[in-house]
Amino acid sequence: MTERRVVITGLEVLAPGGLGREGFWRLISEGRTATRGITFFDPSPFRSRVAAEADFCGLDHGLSPQEVRRMDRAAQFAVVTARSAVADSGAELAALAPHRIGVVVGSAVGATMGLDEEYRVVSDGGRLDLVDHRYAVPHLYDYLAPSSFAAEVAWAVGAEGPATVVSTGCTSGIDAVGYGVELVREGTVDVMVAGAADAPISPITMACFDAIKATTPRYDDPEHASRPFDGTRNGFVLGEGSAFFVLEEWEHAVRRGAHVYAEIAGYATRSNAYHMTGLRRDGAEMAEAIRVALAEARTNPEDIDYVNAHGSGTRQNDRHETAAFKKSLGSHAYRTPVSSIKSMVGHSLGAIGSIEIAACALAMQHDVVPPTANLHTPDPECDLDYVPLTAREQPVGSVLTVGSGFGGFQSAMVLTTARRSTV
Incomplete structure (x- = not known):
């Protein structure tokens, strides 16, 4: 039996310094950096005070005010990039059997920003031992459960096949796509919307990495703080973002004349x-x-x-x-x-x-x-x-x-x- 080959026919990226695949490619091919001093909160109490922040507003990317209210920032990343990846693929998902379309989302820390912010609200800035739930957002449970990311993307693209979250730390993004490839290859689905999203730039995340001295303390020169393989490196720079793909079986993609990025x-x-x-x-x-x-x-x-x-x-x-x-x-x-x-x-x-x-x-x-x-x-x-x-x-x-x-x-x-x- 001939093995089913899996190809990428749709692709979108939301990353610091270059929203969209074209802006992202310009940034990295030109060797420019998107690292800067943290602006999302006051970083002065922390050892590491730099990050790669994305200049992103969900309303500017087609999300409704209700969607922005309902979803954590990382979930917004996922939905925006998944929708754009589907559009880039040219696939008419509505014409396919919905149970033959699957979703897999990778995320290491889920709705960290939403949970961090909501804890500050319901605890009145940490002053209350017994938090007051009346001040929480109505969809706080979705922040707690990472499975909400897969549900949001599935709803956004009309997928009724497997919907899964993969969380394996810093390999989540590659493992999620790998899992999606296997589902297409084994014939469980014909199309997989696969990718990952994380928005971890929050006080609790910075405190976690400060504790083990994994992030760089080089905050006096944020643009040059991330130095892989350089003899003067001293830790990584936290970032955020998302990338999603449309994965298809090769023959399925060829029949509809799809552009193929890679196998x-x-x-x-x-x-x-x-x-x-x-x-x-x-x-x-x-x-x-x-x-x-x-x-x-x-x-x-x-x-x-x-x-x-x-x-x-x-x-x-x-x-x-x-x-x-x-x-x-x-x-x-x-x-x-x-x-x-x-x-x-x-x-x-x-x-x-x-x-x-x-x-x-x-x-x-x-x-x-x-x-x-x-x-x-x-x-x-x-x-x-x-x-x-x-x-x-x-x-x-x-x-x-x-x-x-x-x-x-x-x-x-x-x-x-x-x-x-x-x-």
């Missing part, structure tokens, strides 16, 4: 069962995820034209990834450009994996490798080609993108052009 040819995820935040220096778990994703894609390491790194900007992550690329790609790792877009749009936790998939698909469309911004002083232990500062024009036919998350999650995905014949 998702391989995906794998592993856990290190080792430490909540620590990583082994040899990168064995990530290397294993990469090996399995390459095998599923029937792609050799030598075929990879570009690696989109997790590249968070912490020393242990950058060195762990470097070791993983060497272990999985062998000598080809030294000939393959690697870059981190977190240097430009920050780390949006569960959303970033999907945003990075979008970056990979757009890199394939344009035959351009986006750069690693702010990389001026390479770490000697990170000795691969990290495409410093300036984008590189070259053919990009096969891409590897990876994710690494607290809890020991390691995920990898291979995207290829959809021109190769079915094996």
Whole structure:
């Protein structure tokens, strides 16, 4: 039996510094950064005071006042980008059997901003031990339950098939798309609206990362605070955003004449069962995820034209990834450009994996490798080609993108052009 191939036919991104896929691509291909001092709240009590904030208002993106009132900021991101991805695909979802359309949403921290704000309201700024529920928004329960994200997107696109939330920390965005691919591949659905959204820039999130010193304290120079693979890096910059895709079976897409961004040819995820935040220096778990994703894609390491790194900007992550690329790609790792877009749009936790998939698909469309911004002083232990500062024009036919998350999650995905014949 011929295996069902899965392709991306619709794509939308909402990210700091570049709302929409065109603005996003301009930002990352030009090597510009969207990191700045936090404006959403007073950051002065915190160790880290920088973030990559999106200039977003739901009303400006087609949401009604009632939708804005009902949904947390991250849910608004998800609905806006999912609707736009469907429009970009040209798919007439209303003409399809609704139970053959599914939704999967990745999110690491759910409605963090809404819960944080509502706690301040119902506790009168933290002064009340027994909170007063009368001051809460009517849909506060939806903030508590991350499943509301999948419900909102399903309602927005008319999907009556599987509707799921995937929450695996910082790999949620890549794992959600990987799960969507599997549902299309096994024939459960014909179309999957898949992606991720997170809006974590809130006092409680900053306090959590301050406690473990994971975020950068470099708030005197926000534009250059995110420095993956640079010897002067000292933590990641928190971000926010969303990216969604329309995933279709290849023949289904061809029959309707759809534009195909890329084929998702391989995906794998592993856990290190080792430490909540620590990583082994040899990168064995990530290397294993990469090996399995390459095998599923029937792609050799030598075929990879570009690696989109997790590249968070912490020393242990950058060195762990470097070791993983060497272990999985062998000598080809030294000939393959690697870059981190977190240097430009920050780390949006569960959303970033999907945003990075979008970056990979757009890199394939344009035959351009986006750069690693702010990389001026390479770490000697990170000795691969990290495409410093300036984008590189070259053919990009096969891409590897990876994710690494607290809890020991390691995920990898291979995207290829959809021109190769079915094996």
